[in-house]
Amino acid sequence: MSETRTKDLPATEQQDERRLNMIEAINDALDVSMGRDDDVVVMGEDVGYFGGVFRCTAGLQEKYGKTRVFDTPINECGIIAVAVGMGAYGLRPVPEIQFADYIYPGLDQLISEAARLRYRSAGEYVAPMTVRSPFGGGIFGGQTHSQSPEAIFTHVSGLKTVIPATPYDAKGLLISCIEDNDPVIFFEPKRIYNGPFSGYYDKPVQPWKKFDASVVPEGYYKIPLGKARQVTEGEQLTILAYGTMVHVVEAVCREKGVEADILDLRTLVPLDIEAIEASVERTGRCLIVHEATRTSGFGAELSALVTERCFYHLEAPVERVTGFDTPYPHSLEWAYFPGPIRIGEAIDKILKD
Missing domain, CATH: 3.40.50.920 (Rossmann fold)
Incomplete structure (x- = not known):
């Protein structure tokens, strides 16, 4: 493993390399986190049996069961609200909002509840939840499937906002987010879900084509939040x-x-x-x-x-x-x-x- 790839990892935890795309790296991060901590719970629309609309949660329900990876109704407000309660109770929920465009019904729960829980309770309660959601363009989804609302969340004190650009970062950052005691918005750029793209010109790239993936270590590693x-x-x-x-x-x-x-x-x-x-x-x-x-x-x-x-x-x-x-x-x-x-x-x- 090159120095560039490993500088974020403790020497004792550097693992074997694999080439994964971002979808696979996110799935791996969830798998590693769930395997290390029974309190990590994955929830959202179609994340269970189907494995998510982009397959980021594929195989997790089969491995960890329906009580830790479960489907929810089409109710983003309810998904976020349940996750806030789970976090306050002591779990580490990872709710998926199927597209970032659908996160708006849950804004009140995120802004008024999750972001303020630690402060309002004087540290007695926290909301250790990581809200995952694909964002941005790349699949011709238009105004209902392609928005980039990250600025809204950066304005809210108490929320952290994370956006990976590579599979390596996606895995290491997501593990850090899941282990963080504050609520995190984890936006996943769907245009590069399947790996580094070659068509950055003014013409579309086939969104489902499998491109060369990035090198991602096996096992557990973290990338600290707040480091460019x-x-x-x-x-x-x-x-x-x-x-x-x-x-x-x-x-x-x-x-x-x-x-x-x-x-x-x-x-x-x-x-x-x-x-x-x-x-x-x-x-x-x-x-x-x-x-x-x-x-x-x-x-x-x-x-x-x-x-x-x-x-x-x-x-x-x-x-x-x-x-x-x-x-x-x-x-x-x-x-x-x-x-x-x-x-x-x-x-x-x-x-x-």
């Missing part, structure tokens, strides 16, 4: 991204021959602001890329933080490339994505200043 991953090193500019956009910006920089300091944020809350500051102070330029809409997107917060903390190091204004402030389109979703044209233009603009 440096994807590439460069002196020309800093690029901040997460989820699918990490792969897009990496591909664009490679094709343009740009030496960028690309940071995969991994977790939006807690945020690795120290890594961001160090990178921007070194490069003097910053580009932020995310798939969600521009107005009040998380990129606005990142831009404000970079400007506040690194103003005297900046040699050009902070730029953002995002989704558009429109309802998510079905047939035009590849035009909606931040792609090589818009990202390339933003890079040229930053480097020209």
Whole structure:
């Protein structure tokens, strides 16, 4: 195993390598967590017998039984509410919301109950729950199956928000989330569920095609929340991204021959602001890329933080490339994505200043 792959693991816990896609890595993380802790419970629509709409929970009910992996009614408010009660009781529930677009009926339970439970009870109760949900585009799901609502949750004190970009990170981060005593929103970018994609251009990739998977260690390992991953090193500019956009910006920089300091944020809350500051102070330029809409997107917060903390190091204004402030389109979703044209233009603009 290379140093890049193992730097997050204690030396005593580095295990054999396998190549898994993100779906398989998430399934493996759930399996490992359930095997280590009988209090871990998986629940949601179709997660049991069917194994989840994207097969992330396949085989778990057969292995752990219907009391630990069980289907729920189509009631997102109820799913979240039950998970809050389970967490307060002492379990570690991992509810799945089938698509991030369906999480809104459960917002009151997440914001008013889960996020505030530790504070309201003066630490007597906690809500150690990890809400998993696929988010973003990639399957032509349109405005009811493709939204990126991460900014909503980063605004809520008491919630943590995690978004992996690789199978390796998906497993290590998910295990950390499950073991965390605070409620976590774990968004899974469905566009890269099946592995690193090759079609980042303005044309669709077959969503069910199996691409080369990433190396994922056997057994138990954790990646700490709040630590960004440096994807590439460069002196020309800093690029901040997460989820699918990490792969897009990496591909664009490679094709343009740009030496960028690309940071995969991994977790939006807690945020690795120290890594961001160090990178921007070194490069003097910053580009932020995310798939969600521009107005009040998380990129606005990142831009404000970079400007506040690194103003005297900046040699050009902070730029953002995002989704558009429109309802998510079905047939035009590849035009909606931040792609090589818009990202390339933003890079040229930053480097020209």
